[in-house]
Amino acid sequence: MPQFLDYSDADFEARFTALLTAKREDSPDVxxxxxxxxxxxxxxxxxxxxxxxxxxxxxxxxxxxxxxxxxxxxxxxxxxxxxxxxxxxxxxxxxxxxxxxxxxxxxxxxxxxxxxxxxxxxxxxxxxxxxxxxxxxxxxxxxxxxxxxxxxxxxxxxxxxxxxxxxxxxxxxxxxxxxxxxxxxxxxxxxxxxxxxxxxxxxxxxxxxxxxxxxxxxxxxxxxxxxxxxDMIAGPSEILVIADGDNDPDWIALDLLSQAEHDESAQSLLITTDAGFGQAVAQAVEARLQTLERRAIAGASWRDFGAIITVPSLDVAAALSDRIAPEHLELCVDDPQALSAQITHAGAIFLGQWTPEAIGDYIGGPNHVLPTARSPRFSSGLSVMDFVKRTTLAQMTPDALRAIGPGAERLATSESLEAHGLSVTARLRKLNG
Amino acid sequence: MPQFLDYSDADFEARFTALLTAKREDSPDVxxxxxxxxxxxxxxxxxxxxxxxxxxxxxxxxxxxxxxxxxxxxxxxxxxxxxxxxxxxxxxxxxxxxxxxxxxxxxxxxxxxxxxxxxxxxxxxxxxxxxxxxxxxxxxxxxxxxxxxxxxxxxxxxxxxxxxxxxxxxxxxxxxxxxxxxxxxxxxxxxxxxxxxxxxxxxxxxxxxxxxxxxxxxxxxxxxxxxxxxDMIAGPSEILVIADGDNDPDWIALDLLSQAEHDESAQSLLITTDAGFGQAVAQAVEARLQTLERRAIAGASWRDFGAIITVPSLDVAAALSDRIAPEHLELCVDDPQALSAQITHAGAIFLGQWTPEAIGDYIGGPNHVLPTARSPRFSSGLSVMDFVKRTTLAQMTPDALRAIGPGAERLATSESLEAHGLSVTARLRKLNG
Known part of the structure; x- marks a missing residue:
């Protein structure tokens, strides 16, 4: 069984913080x-x-x-x-x-x-x-x-x-x-x-x-x-599903298990506005774990790092999601585009109940190499940008140098970088003849 | 005095390679x-x-x-x-x-x-x-x-x-x-x-x-x-100037010194199609080193890591430049835009004799935080991109899932990730039910 958290519980903040900071990986020192x-x-x-x-x-x-x-x-x-x-x-x-x-x-x-x-x-x-x-x-x-x-x-x-x-x-x-x-x-x-x-x-x-x-x-x-x-050094995979009560518990259970089956250190989280639905998902996970080929791995991940969090509103769900900054975020709600606009930190968002995360792993089109361990706060998934680099270009004319050269001389002097300033001065002297 | 290399010399390749691989920095192990x-x-x-x-x-x-x-x-x-x-x-x-x-x-x-x-x-x-x-x-x-x-x-x-x-x-x-x-x-x-x-x-x-x-x-x-x-871990600064004989040796000398004055480990290189011009630049550097405030630093950098390389053509200059992959590249030639188009690996390019590198350090507009130590082969200078991150988005419709879901099921099966496949199968079953 995973952890159950309720936003209205007195110990919620402490338990949520513990969930965020749980050490899921013990990398051997090689x-x-x-x-x-x-x-x-x-x-x-x-x-x-x-x-x-x-x-x-x-x-x-x-x-x-x-x-x-x-x-x-x-x-x-x-x-x-x-x-x-x-x-x-x-x-x-x-x-x-x-x-x-x-x-x-x-x-x-x-x-x-x-x-x-x-x-x-x-x-x-x-x-x-x-x-x-x-x-x-x-x-x-x-x-x-x-x-x-x-x-x-x-x-x-x-x-x-x-x-x-x-x-x-x-x-x-x-x-x-x-x-x-x-x-x-x-x-x-x-x-x-x-x-x-x-x-x-x-x-x-x-x-x-x-x-x-x-x-x-x-x-x-x-x-x-x-x-x-x-590229980035990826950690264990993660999924956060935000779901209202109007979903099939078995579908959500399978989405959670599709991360859990990767690795015992994977983390699958559900945030729901419907506590009863959360219970139904937990039961559906247990049922699927009876027969799943990789049930040993998925079961360990779900038991050790899984959690079902009940919240009073989707606004609270979005705010918690940004604190989690998940690698994969599924929005199984009525208006997933609107909820998506409230999210700032996520590697990839899967919108609506017809978009299981597994579609993104294989065939959706976006990349499945994504930042983990809260790093969507500052980094992005793999893309074409990882295989190109930018060269900046600048070309002054005599007039341009006349206009901005004196500013460069001034700043070079203030930084005590004399040759920097002189490289401008020598040219301005020629221009000003 | 810096090193003098000539592309036509028998030992050019060996000396150029040595220049590329010179260890300029001894980071203390802290x-x-x-x-x-x-x-x-x-x-x-x-x-x-x-x-x-x-x-x-x-x-x-x-x-x-x-x-x-x-x-x-x-x-x-x-x-x-x-x-x-x-x-x-x-x-x-x-x-x-x-x-x-x-x-x-x-x-x-x-x-x-x-x-x-x-x-x-x-x-x-x-x-x-x-x-x-x-x-x-x-x-x-x-x-x-x-x-x-x-x-x-x-x-x-x-x-x-x-x-x-x-x-x-x-x-x-x-x-x-x-x-x-x-x-x-x-x-x-x-x-x-x-x-x-x-x-x-x-x-x-x-x-x-x-x-x-x-x-x-x-x-x-x-x-x-x-x-x-x-951001990147920057090494000592570098400049490569490619210049034909039609330049003021003193200007080029000052451009070289404006990197050399940063740090004894900085590297200033000149590639020129005119051996006589190269000699004139070397003399101009020596003259400036007599009075420069930071002459101890600039002189050490120029003596230990500076080089003047004579080449038979600008095509050869461009090819050598890409092997150097310089942080800063100045093109002091007749048609700098044309030469620039031949360059693949450089942090920043300064085009023409009216664009001393120091303009870029202060006031040109492009960023002066640039990749060093040959890393322009795979990385870029600091930019807005370093402070934003991308979230990918995907939303399937029932029809979209019908069209591409079976492919995802197939690939999930081939990778023995059963729950991945089942998360698609469960939804397709409902659609086809």
């Missing part, structure tokens, strides 16, 4: 191990990667087989059935269409003093995408990471995916092919991150690395940050 | 000290901040004097002369006008299956800006950090600025007032970052922290990242 692995890959390149892959994944590779050849990819993909292929292609098309609208625009204008100002966006030249192996090897994540990169115009997109004991998911390869990935390497762990960041004899370095991974991968990404760009 | 400071501020709040400020800044504060009162601000600002005030106001107006154009737009549309998709941008609720004390206490940096935050719509913007021995720069306070800063605290170091991130009895926590600082500040920002958002 930083020292990861530092050694990165140093090894930097020093010995392919040899180190091959040895580490043999040790951790029990796969014997050579420099020639680090990369999965196009022929191997084709052979593996041939096994995929038509239904799965069509579903992936539909998802890819929808994700591509959504992200194509995110491309930012260049700008250039001339202002009142005659200065030409602006900016230009350019894509990252090369990006690497980490794909976990084994159970968490999700083709949908390949689409969600690779498509924004390709929409942005990334020229070279490399994937690393470990193949423990040689096992490889053909759907991951198909997703990579559909998304336009250029290279696929059968390596994983910190050694894959190091190879992408620093390069080896066989693997050219990239400029940006994205994608989820275990504690070793996360620690390696933190360590190579600065040498290359990285 | 992480353990910083961890203790953060833990202390989290545990003891104001008391810890006050004790640390007394120890490091030799200033005795109380909870009532942590914040610089509006009356103190007004009194200090009254000392500022009119010329400095007008220069700051002109700079602020130009920075505000430039950044106002960066506000991203919300979007919402209905697609071919009837799904309503889109996104919405919202500002960070509260931001903190770290301002260094002492010599590096630059009012221009206050404008460059605070104005984008206020343009983005940040509701509460707090500044921390240490006042070693009680010394405070009135121009910093004036810049803060002009930029619309809400609160100013006279604290610094890791304790200021901890107070902003976790809050104390007197200082409410913020969601995002930006601004430059020393090794302690940088280490503290890395540690609080995740709890709050941070």
């Amino acid at each position: 930083d020292a191990v990861v530092a050694d692995i990165i140093a090894d890959v930097r020093a010995r390149g392919d040899d180190a990667v091959i040895e580490l892959t043999e040790r951790f994944d029990r796969v014997a590779l050579t420099p020639d087989t680090l990369r999965i050849s196009p022929e191997e990819v084709d052979a593996a993909i041939a096994e995929v059935n038509t239904g799965d292929r069509e579903a992936l292609e539909l998802a890819a098309a929808r994700i591509r269409a959504y992200h194509a609208r995110q491309m930012p625009e260049d700008a250039q204008w001339t202002d009142d003093v005659g200065a030409t100002l602006g900016w230009r966006w350019t894509p990252v030249s090369a990006a690497g995408l980490y794909v976990p192996g084994g159970l968490a090897s999700y083709p949908s994540s390949v689409l969600m990471n690779a498509i924004p990169a390709k929409v942005a115009g990334v020229g070279r997109l490399a994937i690393t995916v470990p193949t423990p004991d040689g096992v490889l998911n053909p759907l991951v390869l198909l997703a990579a092919q559909i998304a336009g990935v250029d290279e696929i390497y059968r390596i994983g762990g910190a050694q894959a991150i190091a190879a992408l960041a620093y390069g080896t004899e066989t693997i050219a370095p990239v400029d940006k690395i994205t994608g989820p991974g275990n504690a070793f991968v996360a620690a390696a990404k933190r360590r190579v940050f600065g040498k290359v760009g990285i | 992480d353990a000290v910083v961890a203790d400071i953060i833990a202390d501020v989290r545990a003891r709040g104001d008391d810890a901040v006050i004790e640390l400020t007394e120890r490091f800044d030799r200033v005795a504060l109380t909870p009532d004097t942590l914040r610089i009162s509006p009356e103190e601000v007004d009194a200090a600002i009254a000392e500022v002369n009119t010329g400095d005030r007008e220069a700051l106001e002109l700079a602020a107006a130009r920075i505000r006008a430039y950044h106002a154009r960066q506000m991203p737009e919300d979007a919402q549309w209905t697609d071919d299956v009837g799904a309503t998709l889109g996104w919405r941008w919202t500002p960070v609720s509260a931001a903190g800006l770290y301002v260094p004390g002492g010599l590096a206490s630059y009012p221009s940096s206050v404008l460059m950090n605070a104005i984008p935050a206020k343009v983005a719509g940040v509701g509460r913007l707090a500044i921390t600025v240490p006042t070693p021995d009680g010394v405070l720069n009135p121009l910093v306070l004036l810049a803060a007032q002009i930029a619309g800063v809400d609160e100013i605290y006279r604290i610094g170091g890791a304790q200021a970052i901890a107070a902003l991130a976790y809050g104390t009895e007197t200082i409410a926590p913020v969601d995002k922290i930006t601004g430059p600082g020393n090794a302690f500040v940088a280490a503290a920002k890395r540690r609080v990242f995740g709890k709050v958002g941070i």
Whole structure:
């Protein structure tokens, strides 16, 4: 059973705060191990990667087989059935269409003093995408990471995916092919991150690395940050459902369980204006937990971190939601657009009872890589913006420099940066002859 | 004397690579000290901040004097002369006008299956800006950090600025007032970052922290990242000037020195198509170094990290520039717009001989907080985008769910995430019931 909270209870504030600050993840401290692995890959390149892959994944590779050849990819993909292929292609098309609208625009204008100002966006030249192996090897994540990169115009997109004991998911390869990935390497762990960041004899370095991974991968990404760009370090998944009493308890139960089944550390919360409905959802969750394949995981998450919160109004629900700042927010209410306008901090909002969060995980179009652990207060989900960068532009004319140069001289002097001021003074002297 | 490289020399590639990979910064390892400071501020709040400020800044504060009162601000600002005030106001107006154009737009549309998709941008609720004390206490940096935050719509913007021995720069306070800063605290170091991130009895926590600082500040920002958002960790400043022979060597020398005077670890590079011009610039630098106030710093930077590179063509210059990926790039050539179009990786470009980089530091309009150390390959300068975040939106109709729901069910099944699939199945069953 999850926690039950009622906004009108005397201890509500204390219990709600405890819910917000509950430590859901105990990351093992693997930083020292990861530092050694990165140093090894930097020093010995392919040899180190091959040895580490043999040790951790029990796969014997050579420099020639680090990369999965196009022929191997084709052979593996041939096994995929038509239904799965069509579903992936539909998802890819929808994700591509959504992200194509995110491309930012260049700008250039001339202002009142005659200065030409602006900016230009350019894509990252090369990006690497980490794909976990084994159970968490999700083709949908390949689409969600690779498509924004390709929409942005990334020229070279490399994937690393470990193949423990040689096992490889053909759907991951198909997703990579559909998304336009250029290279696929059968390596994983910190050694894959190091190879992408620093390069080896066989693997050219990239400029940006994205994608989820275990504690070793996360620690390696933190360590190579600065040498290359990285995406956020994601924590366990979360969902908040705000629902009035006019919903099917089983639907809401399944939405809550679809986060809970990811991970024992996941968190599923329901805020409802109808205490009886909250009880009905709790019963529906228990009923589904009897048969759910991943009931051990989902049950632990729901028991340890789940909560059902009764509130007097949707206004209060919105205010609590902003304190939670959820990764996923479902609004199962009469006028979800109106309620949505009251929300400031959320990674993704799913509006209305016909929009289960799972649609967003796969096929809606928006990205499923979203900020967790209250970070929607200050960060956004993965997008085309993660694979482009802005160069600002400024061009003065003699008249523009005459107009604003003296201000720069003055400020440089006040900051005791003499050469800054003189670089303007020398030009103004010429102009003023 | 700086290094001289010639593209046609046999050892060019080796020397150019060495220049790119030169380690310019030896950050002291202060992480353990910083961890203790953060833990202390989290545990003891104001008391810890006050004790640390007394120890490091030799200033005795109380909870009532942590914040610089509006009356103190007004009194200090009254000392500022009119010329400095007008220069700051002109700079602020130009920075505000430039950044106002960066506000991203919300979007919402209905697609071919009837799904309503889109996104919405919202500002960070509260931001903190770290301002260094002492010599590096630059009012221009206050404008460059605070104005984008206020343009983005940040509701509460707090500044921390240490006042070693009680010394405070009135121009910093004036810049803060002009930029619309809400609160100013006279604290610094890791304790200021901890107070902003976790809050104390007197200082409410913020969601995002930006601004430059020393090794302690940088280490503290890395540690609080995740709890709050941070901007980039900036390295020593850099400039690359690409110039043909048709320039005044003294102007280019001053542009190079205006980076070199920042820091002994700064790097100033010249690429020129005219070897003789390169020599003339080198002589002009030496001449200016005779009298420059900060000649000790600028001279060390120029001697240790400066370089003059002769190339056969501007095409080669552009290609080398992209390998350098400079923070600041000046194009002192006949057609700077054309050359600019050949550049992919640069933080900011200054076009033509009338645009010294110092204009961009103060008054041009674009931001002077820019990525360093080759990170323009994957990151951008500070902007309004650093103070907003995106919430994605998706709303299905029954018809939309009928159209794309089966694809989501299929993919959920292929990923063994049963509850994900069932949350769609349950709704489709009702629709098809």
